[in-house]
Amino acid sequence: MAASQPFVEFKLERLLSTFENEVEINLSESGVQPLTMRELLEMKGGDTDAELAAVADTALNYPQANGALELREAIAAWYPGATAANVLVTVGAIQANFTSLLTVTDPGDAVVIMQPNYQQFWGLAQNLGRRMNTFSLRQHRGWALDQDELQDAVAPDTRFVAIVNPNNPTGRVLRTEERAAILSAVERTGAWLLSDEVYAGAERVSDEITATMYGDYDKVLAIGSTSKAYGLPGLRIGWVVGPPEVVARMWAWQDYITICTTTLGNKLATVALSPEVRPQIIARTRGYVRRGFETVARWAAGRDDVEVLPPEAAAICFLKYAKKINSTEFVMRLLREKDAFVAPGDLFGLDSHLRVSFGLPDDYVAEGLARIGALLDEVE
Ligand SMILES: Cc1ncc(COP(=O)(O)O)c(C=O)c1O
Structure with a gap:
């Protein structure tokens, strides 16, 4: 801009x-x-006072700038086929979204976003000089994806498609055939697919965690966070899971923006994402x-x-x-x-x-x- x-x-x-x-x-x-x-440390099931005392004695240094290794491993464990090299820890999902757009698109590129939506990309795309198009979830169809509109919106020059699944603000979870339609649109054009999955884990009608898009296509950036499904927004810990070379380029942007997240955030998020506590x-x-x-x-x-x-x-x-x-x-x-x-x-x-x-x-x-x-x- x-x-x-x-x-x-x-x-x-x-x-x-x-x-x-x-x-x-x-x-x-x-x-x-x-x-x-x-409450978080109680979930570890040990001596909570000792756990709290250990937190009190933590040196407040800079953590590993792309995220503590144990946290990146704990995150990767929940994504099929991912390792710590696929993960960048960010200041909330908001930063993961921001640096994703910066990294995989250029000014003038066409980006396509789902509506209604958390409006981060709507404003960001305009501020960064990207061209923007949208496709809808339709209320009168129970917030179903308008697949015709999706196919029209994703053109041969589209570089980036952003979805939120489960959706904010509707709470809608994409059906299998809707996921397939989105994948076929990005595969057809070679666009990146950013899948903001911060509400996965907060399911109301299913006991299954909403499946990540990560692994469904080689140009997926899956975004997560401790803010929503984990009830830990104040940690300000988010992440992106994607191809290592893109994650590395996103880290290069992060060097200029925030350097890193916080030591306590890394420690406590590692607890939250552990197989016992999650x-x-x-x-x-x-x-x-x-x-x-x-x-x-x-x-x-x-x-x-x-x-x-x-x-x-x-x-x-x-x-x-x-x-x-x-x-x-x-x-x-x-x-x-x-x-x-x-x-x-x-x-x-x-x-x-x-x-x-x-x-x-x-x-x-x-x-x-x-x-x-x-x-x-x-x-x-
Ligand atoms: C879809 C979506 N993505 C990202 C964010 C930002 O979350 P975070 O606290 O992880 O930065 C929000 C916050 O409301 C959100 O709804």
Whole structure:
């Protein structure tokens, strides 16, 4: 982007950062109730006080810049055929996404993104001077992938296709034939496929972890994070799993951006991803997701002005409301008048929707929904 061109702000992230820590009821986040360090270390099953003391005695040095070897090995273990050489540890999935686009595309290249979506690539692609096209998940078809639109959007010159699976904000998980359609589109054009899989592990209706796209095609960059399915957003640990030469080039960008992540983040993420602890975290996450959506479903069933397609994964649903008010305006009123907060649909590319988070204690979710309902009752 030339300095003279208008900068496209990441409005969603800025809105969340501005209000999420000061509002009374916050249903704007997409992860579950965060774990404490004690809760995480308790899952190791040993002497938790000794574990905590060991953390207290950790020297706060720079960790290995591309991620501690044991963490990269722990991550690689969950991806078929991957080794530590396929993994770069990043400051959240957000940095993994950012450096992926920087590394495998050039200014002027065509990139294609799924909509509705976490809008990182939507703004980033424009700011980095990439040409952008989109394809949709269709609400009236239960958020199914519009395969015709996908085939039209992915052209011979497409260099990069970005999907989020399970999807934010809808919680939709791609079906086998939809995955196949995406793979055939990228294979046809030789484009890179970035598969943002940060919600894998937070399944509501299945006990299977959503399969990674890694291994399905040689130009896949699979993105993960401890922020969502693991309830550890404050660690700021994300990763990319991809071909070693691309991962190495991404690391070269990281040298300029953040150097590395943190020592404590590497240590604690290694615990979270271990074979003993990971299943416990996933069970906890799914517990929040499953209970939380029941609360939402009960509330929605009692109203005639909201409609929600049950999400298959993630602690969020994309709720459609039948009132004539812009979603950002609704959210600003919710903040001012009810001291509650959700994410507005227009910032995901679809107005008249609210993204509501429910992976939190039941009473808290119920109170937030009651406040949304009270405001809906007041608007036309
Ligand atoms: C799809 C998706 N990718 C990436 C991120 C960023 O997550 P992280 O905290 O790992 O940087 C988010 C956060 O909401 C997200 O929803």
